Every structure is written in structure tokens, then in C-alpha cells.
Amino acid sequence: MKTIIEPFRIKSVEPIYFTTKEERKVILEKACYNPFRIHAKDVLIDLLTDSGTSAMSSSQWAGIMQGDESYAGSSSFFKFEDSVRSITGLSYIIPTHQGRAAEKIIFTILGGRGKCFISNTLFDTTRANIEFSGAEGIDLICEEGKHPTIPAPFKGNIDVVALRKKIIEKGAVNIPMIIITITNNSGGGQPVSMQNIKEVRKVCSEFRIPLFIDACRFAENAYFIKQREDGYADKSVKEIANELFSYADGATMSAKKDAFANIGGFLAMNDLDLAIRCRNLLIITEGFTTYGGLAGRDLEAIAIGLQEVLDEHYLEYRIRSIEYLTNKLIASGVPVMQPAGGHAVYIDAKQFLPHLPVEQYPGQSLVCALYEEGGIRSVEIGSLMFGKYDDSGNLIPAKMELVRLAIPRRVYTQSHIDYVAEVIIEVFQKRNELKGLNITEEAPMLRHFSAKLTPTTSAN
Numbered sequence: 001m002k003t004i005i006e007p008f009r010i011k012s013v014e015p016i017y018f019t020t021k022e023e024r025k026v027i028l029e030k031a032c033y034n035p036f037r038i039h040a041k042d043v044l045i046d047l048l049t050d051s052g053t054s055a056m057s058s059s060q061w062a063g064i065m066q067g068d069e070s071y072a073g074s075s076s077f078f079k080f081e082d083s084v085r086s087i088t089g090l091s092y093i094i095p096t097h098q099g100r101a102a103e104k105i106i107f108t109i110l111g112g113r114g115k116c117f118i119s120n121t122l123f124d125t126t127r128a129n130i131e132f133s134g135a136e137g138i139d140l141i142c143e144e145g146k147h148p149t150i151p152a153p154f155k156g157n158i159d160v161v162a163l164r165k166k167i168i169e170k171g172a173v174n175i176p177m178i179i180i181t182i183t184n185n186s187g188g189g190q191p192v193s194m195q196n197i198k199e200v201r202k203v204c205s206e207f208r209i210p211l212f213i214d215a216c217r218f219a220e221n222a223y224f225i226k227q228r229e230d231g232y233a234d235k236s237v238k239e240i241a242n243e244l245f246s247y248a249d250g251a252t253m254s255a256k257k258d259a260f261a262n263i264g265g266f267l268a269m270n271d272l273d274l275a276i277r278c279r280n281l282l283i284i285t286e287g288f289t290t291y292g293g294l295a296g297r298d299l300e301a302i303a304i305g306l307q308e309v310l311d312e313h314y315l316e317y318r319i320r321s322i323e324y325l326t327n328k329l330i331a332s333g334v335p336v337m338q339p340a341g342g343h344a345v346y347i348d349a350k351q352f353l354p355h356l357p358v359e360q361y362p363g364q365s366l367v368c369a370l371y372e373e374g375g376i377r378s379v380e381i382g383s384l385m386f387g388k389y390d391d392s393g394n395l396i397p398a399k400m401e402l403v404r405l406a407i408p409r410r411v412y413t414q415s416h417i418d419y420v421a422e423v424i425i426e427v428f429q430k431r432n433e434l435k436g437l438n439i440t441e442e443a444p445m446l447r448h449f450s451a452k453l454t455p456t457t458s459a460n
């Protein structure tokens with residue numbers, strides 16, 4: 001088989017900035033060992049997130065010039081609505097400025113004390129919006145999804161047996177919706193199978209609970225289904241996406257992921273009463289129903305991006321690039337989540353740094369080391385992001401200590417990725433020298449964005 005090449009050529013380039021290791025040491029200290037606090041111009045390869053960092057296509061940029069900025073009834077909105085509907089088949093499409101804005105609206109309406117939302121894994125903003133409403137969020141990932149380094153085809157699946165049990169325990173009336181995140185971002189970008197979605201649909205119908213899809217990476221998930229699930233090899237990704245959404249009552253999406261847009265999102269559903277309530281809240285918090293916090297040009301970019309992402313040459317290249325980096329790391333013994341996910345490579349920091357206890361945030365220590373060594377910015381998905389405290393102030397750690405290297409869409413070439421692998425392997429070779437970190441300052445919610453940390457004084 002020949003090399004799978006980038007299915008685009010480059011029309012416009014953006015410089016990246018080099019720093020020395022000595023400079024990066026100072027930058028890291030000034031940023032209190034939290035790369036969210038580092039200026040982007042001090043980062044060489046930015047793998048902090050794949051969110052809003054995509055390179056837009058020439059057609060998207062052309063669409064931007066055609067943006068209709070009318071306050072009400074903008075033609076860009078109708079293009080956006082058609083594009084979303086052609087994929088999801090959902091009736092009411094509500095634009096929002098990001099995924100979390102859609103979450104804020106839906107959970108404000110359906111959440112509140114005593115309510116409970118069950119998911120394969122809730123993404124951090126989703127969980128935060130649920131908890132902020134006073135409700136509870138419960139993750140019921142399947143057994144395979146709990147073991148980062150053991151490969152399985154659909155590690156994003158929800159545990160359907162546990163789901164049924166939990167619904168009976170909590171009472172169906174207290175569960176306003178079940179949420180399936182595709183692909184499962186916080187669980188390693190692992191896909192959910194069509195079979196699993198169908199089974200969840202059955203449970204939802206039985207208990208009369210709506211099923212919503214957190215659709216940020218629906219195209220990557222659909223491509224995995226095509227590759228890995230029986231009966232889908234000859235279907236187009238678009239047909240697979242259509243089928244997948246046909247089981248849902250609604251969806252939230254951040255257009256900053258699979259829609260190749262730099263901003264945007266939507267909320268979509270089939271229930272008219274619910275849509276009316278959401279729109280009323282949208283008008284207070286986001287904007288009128290035909291723009292929802294976005295410029296007309298953003299709606300154009302999203303409408304076009306949603307169709308472009310269905311291109312299977314693109315998806316082949318996309319999924320292959322993640323697999324390429326994952327396999328390079330495996331070959332050098334670096335403990336990574338297997339198999340490769342859809343949008344990112346996940347290093348298992350617990351295995352990478354077994355000498356650091358979870359209270360010293362091994363994931364964050366690795367994140368800092370990758371920056372210092374090679375100017376690479378990544379993000380901890382572990383106890384800094386998800387840890388809580390018990391009543392006596394002891395850390396309740398996250399289930400896993402991961403470091404995510406998210407790959408922006410259509411941005412970096414193979415040589416960038418080769419460089420990233422070299423840096424990680426170099427850090428792996430001197431992993432015993434890495435120190436842990438203590439938190440010195442933190443916010444009550446989503447603390448990883450702003451927390452300040454300091455290295456522990458000894459290696460342990």
C-alpha cells in the first residue's frame with residue numbers, strides 16, 4: 001500500500017515560533033506550570049486541542065465572504081440549517097456560539113436538583129453545565145473503555161446493562177436524557193458502535209427517556225463504524241451518520257471540531273415544545289434564533305465544513321495520522337491508549353511515570369516536560385481536570401491519568417508529527433528525572449484552565 005498523503009495542498013501558510021529550552025524553562029515557571037497560561041507564540045507545535053484550531057478550506061473562506069449578516073432570517077442561517085439537517089435529520093436546529101452554549105441552554109431547562117444525566121462519558125464542559133444546574137452526571141463506560149492500553153474496536157460504548165440498572169435505581173422520571181458522546185473525547189477519542197447506539201435507543205424507548213448525541217466528532221465516529229463494524233464497509237460515511245442520528249431525539253455539537261470551523265455550535269431536537277423553550281433562552285443568552293451568537297459568515301463556514309468532513313479521503317488521512325503517531329510511540333515502548341482514537345493520541349501518564357503518586361499530578365508533570373523538551377503543548381486529562389476533594393480535603397483522583405495530544409485538523413504535516421514523536425520518546429528515556437507538582441491556586445470548577453502549580457521538592 002502506498003503512503004496515505006495529506007489530501008490537500010497548502011495555499012496560505014502561518015509561521016511557527018522557535019524558542020530554546022532555557023527560554024521554555026522560564027516561560028513554564030512564569031506560567032505556573034500550567035500550559036493554558038502560556039502565550040501561543042511561545043508554543044512550537046500546539047496540540048492543546050483540536051477545537052477551533054482547524055485549517056479552513058478555500059471554499060470555507062469563500063463562504064465567509066458570502067456571509068449574510070442580517071439580524072433575522074439571514075440566508076447563511078438557512079444554508080446552515082440545511083447542512084445540519086442533511087446530516088442529522090433533526091427537526092429544529094438552533095445555532096449557538098460553541099458547544100457549551102448549547103449545553104448551558106439544554107441543561108438549564110432540563111437539569112436542576114434531583115435530576116440525573118447518564119452518559120458513556122460526559123465531556124468536561126458537559127459535566128460542568130450539568131452540575132452547575134444542580135443535577136448529577138453519571139458516566140457508565142463499558143469495561144473495555146476502562147483499560148487504556150488494551151485494544152478493542154469500540155471502547156467508547158456505554159455499558160448497557162449498567163445503564164438499565166442505573167435507570168431503575170434513579171427512577172426514569174429523574175433522568176431527563178441519556179447522552180452518548182461520539183467519539184468519546186474524555187475517554188480517549190474512542191468510537192461508539194452503531195450496535196451500542198441501537199441498544200441504548202431501545203432502553204431509552206422502553207423507559208421513555210430522550211437520547212441525545214454529543215456529536216462533536218460524528219464524522220470520525222462514523223468512519224470508525226465503516227472500518228470496524230460488520231455491515232457498514234459499503235455504506236458511505238454520510239449514510240452511516242444519517243443512521244446514527246436517526247436513533248437520537250436530539251444533539252448538541254461544537255462546530256469547532258468536525259465542522260472545521262473556528263467557532264460555533266448547535267443544539268438540535270425533534271421535540272417542538274422543548275425547542276421553543278430552548279429558543280426563548282437562546283434569545284436571552286446567545287442571540288436571535290437565526291444567528292445564536294454567531295456571525296452570518298460563521299454559519300457559512302460551518303455549513304460548508306459539515307459537508308467537507310464527510311469526504312472519505314480526508315477521514316482516511318485524518319484517522320491514519322493519529323494511528324501513525326500512536327504506532328511510533330508504541331514501537332518505542334511509550335504507554336499509549338490503544339487502539340488510536342479519532343482526534344488525539346493519549347499517553348497513559350500513570351504507566352509513564354509510575355514513581356509519581358496521583359496527588360502529584362503525573363499527567364501535568366508530563367505535559368510540562370513535553371513543553372520544556374520540545375515546545376509541544378498538550379493537556380492533562382486526569383486528576384487535575386477531573387479530581388475532586390472529599391470532606392477532609394483529600395484528593396479523589398480521576399479514573400485515569402492521561403496526557404492528550406490533540407491533532408488540529410488539516411494543520412500539521414507528517415514531519416511535524418515525526419518531530420512530536422521524537423520529543424516524546426526523548427522524555428520517555430529520562431522519565432525517572434521528572435518531578436511531581438502541587439497545586440497552589442485553583443478555581444472551584446474547571447480548575448485545570450487556570451490552576452497554578454509548583455514542582456515538588458523531591459522526586460517523590
Ligand SMILES: *Cc1c(COP(=O)(O)O)cnc(C)c1O
Nearest residue numbers: 098099100123125185216254256
Ligand atoms: C469540545 C466539546 C464540547 C464543548 O464544545 P465547545 O465548543 O468547546 O464549547 C462538548 N463535548 C465534547 C465531546 C467536546 O469535545
